[in-house]
Amino acid sequence: MLLREATTDDWSAIWPFFHKIVAAGETFTYPLDLAEDDARDWWILPAPSRTVVAVDDAGTVLGTAKMNRNHMGNASHIASASYMVDPAHAGRGVGRALCEYTIEWARTAGYRAMQFNAVVETNVHAVRLYRALGFDVIGTLPEGFAHPKRGYVGLHIMHRAL
Incomplete structure (x- = not known):
């Protein structure tokens, strides 16, 4: 897998899974x-922000x-990021x-920490990954997200020092 800077030409490969994920309404506040x-x-x-894609050997955009x-x-010394992986x-x-x-x-760019503002608590795979990479839940907004299947669920704020 190769991670590289995204270009506007990549959008046609990103949009189908981006749209599917957002329209499902389970993980993003869009x-x-x-x-x-x-x-x-x-x-x-x-x-100075950045968008990247992960591609396989055939050039298929994976995420x-x-x-x-x-x-x-x-407070500009705090970074953030968002991720989408093609299901x-x-x-x-x-x-x-x-x-x-x-x-x-973020570390190379001189940020002191990363913060994720709205991690849906029912997105257990993302929460598990972020915790494994050193992020902590520093707060949860109760019922901050209207999940289409589970009703109102919490939104985690997650942080990691760099």
Whole structure:
């Protein structure tokens, strides 16, 4: 698996699984009917932020991550990131590779920590991965997320010092 900078040309491979994940409404706080143009603008970020794709030997996009500063001003030393793995390629270590990449990016860019603002507590695979990579749940917003199948569930705020 190769992780590389995403280009606008990659969007046609990202959009189908991005749309499926967002429309399912189980893991992201994005509008369920997010338009493709808006989604692309929210995901493919300009420098100094970064968006990457994970591709296999055939060049198939397996997943993607975007990384950016989490806050501005006197809190601009905190990074954040978001990840999407094509469900057709789940369980192959794509999410872990993307997360490890973003941690190293943040460290190299001089950030002091990473914070995830809204990790849905029922997204147990993501929570388990983030904990395994050194993130802690520092708070949970009770009933902060309207899950389409489980009703109102918590949103974790997760943090990791770099």
